[in-house]
Amino acid sequence: EDQVTQSPEALRLQEGESSSLNCSYTVSGLRGLFWYRQDPGKGPEFLFTLYSAGEEKEKERLKATLTKKESFLHITAPKPEDSATYLCAVYGGSQGNLIFGKGTKLSVKP
């Protein structure tokens, strides 16, 4: 069964305290892994797409990496405005749909 698991469920950091979020997946025929940011009461905002193991992408304080089994979203020196829920999704599988994880709720305190 195609599945996406994100950990931790919630993460509280002090401003400037770097950390990583994990996304583990099982899917037949991965065709892409996506990271989104979701603010409360809003739709997902696209961050990155990764297509193959070893690929890395960066945007400001965020860096996403991909292996054959998982992806990491590294947050370097986070700021309070980085507080949000970060969603991971995979595209592939038998249905060819986006399959989402439950997200990691990140809180960054000043």
Add this chain to the structure above:
Amino acid sequence: GAVVSQHPSWVICKSGTSVKIECRSLDFQATTMFWYRQFPKQSLMLMATSNEGSKATYEQGVEKDKFLINHASLTLSTLTVTSAHPEDSSFYICSAGQSHRRDTQYFGPGTRLTVL
């Protein structure tokens, strides 16, 4: 990225009434639109996929007679929740894409439905 809007952003209705949610693709022609539902602390779950001018394809467990989807144009899709009940209260999110690139979806801001 493309801009997708939803209307209303939130709605409260009485049990047994029907509610219509609109999803508009503002700056590109969306041949495919997706409807998701998100319960608190849960993942986005795909409800249905609609292609312009065709009947929607519903995911397993989603009642097509309860969640009516219309995708009559390349810029507008509607989701009507018929005879809504409190258990239908959720956050409904649409996304727009093009049929040949199902991996690229542009998400709307969501609609919060509360059924009393």
